[in-house]
Amino acid sequence: MRSLFGRKEKSASAAKERLKLVLIHDRTDLPPGMMEDLRDELIEVISRHIDVDREMVSIEIAQDGRNQRLVADIPLQTPKRRRSR
């Protein structure tokens, strides 16, 4: 966001953001491609029951204290019949 206003990000914030990602990776030590596989399989299972917006599905690992949490955001497909105003 800050770069949009032409201001250079302070190096401490850059360090913090970079560390966040590195630590999640270090702590979980997932094989490469596993998140993509997991995402595809989840979409497949869930779409058997509900229509999901495949393009918008996001799966990530979030930090929760010293524990990691798998967070999936799976938007449902917008119903075809739209209410018009």
Next chain:
Amino acid sequence: MSGKVITITSGKGGVGKTTAAANIGAALAMQGYKVTCIDADIGLRNLDVILGLENRIVYDLVDIIEGRCRLRQAMIRDKRLPELYLIPAAQTRDKSAVSPSDMARLGDELKAEMDYVIVDSPAGIERGFRNAIAPADQVVIITNPEVSAVRDADRIIGLVEAEEKGPATLIINRINAQMVQRGEMLGAEDILELLAVDLIGMVPEDSNVIVSSNRGMPVAFDDKSKAGEAFRNIAKRLAGEEVPFMDLDATPGLMDRLSRFMRSGGN
């Protein structure tokens, strides 16, 4: 008497493990506790020079483990304080000369006579680190406000937990308050959020640390040094006293936020 073994470790080298071990040991002894510091960095010993006891070494850690001397013979007494001892590392051997169970046994033996046993761990995550944490009742991780040191601290915190020696507590060493204020150095708050551990001390960057190491006088002896004060405070906290954190950063409200964070965070 049954004392407590506290291991100081870090993962990354050069963040201040030996300085912290020397000063925490000295500060606890200044408070009147019986303290033995063990240098577990076999082959790269340094706690002796930081404490200024390098000329008095006869026997070392490996001599005790291999039965060439009695425990007492290898304990060098620091004459400046009533009850501070050092067990130096062997300089001509390597880490494989000692095993984690040797260290656990030595820790038990020392605890019978001492209030505190401070173990200075080598850098790394291998045998030397495992030796150093084997006798620990409490593990203190030391880090600097730099990406590499914080990352390594996180690894070590995980390993300490896996060895069931946790929860570890954290010392952030060499904080440059001006840089933190300018947003050019990670602040304590940021580091605690990233590592999600309890803080036991913050030590400012202080040129007196080098001056005192030149003389072999732990900076904790220096009343005027900020770093010395920080280490004395850490020793008090380790001994169970509640000491407020020094305000290293003049940003208004930071200390309030930090103490609130610490109350809500941790376990």
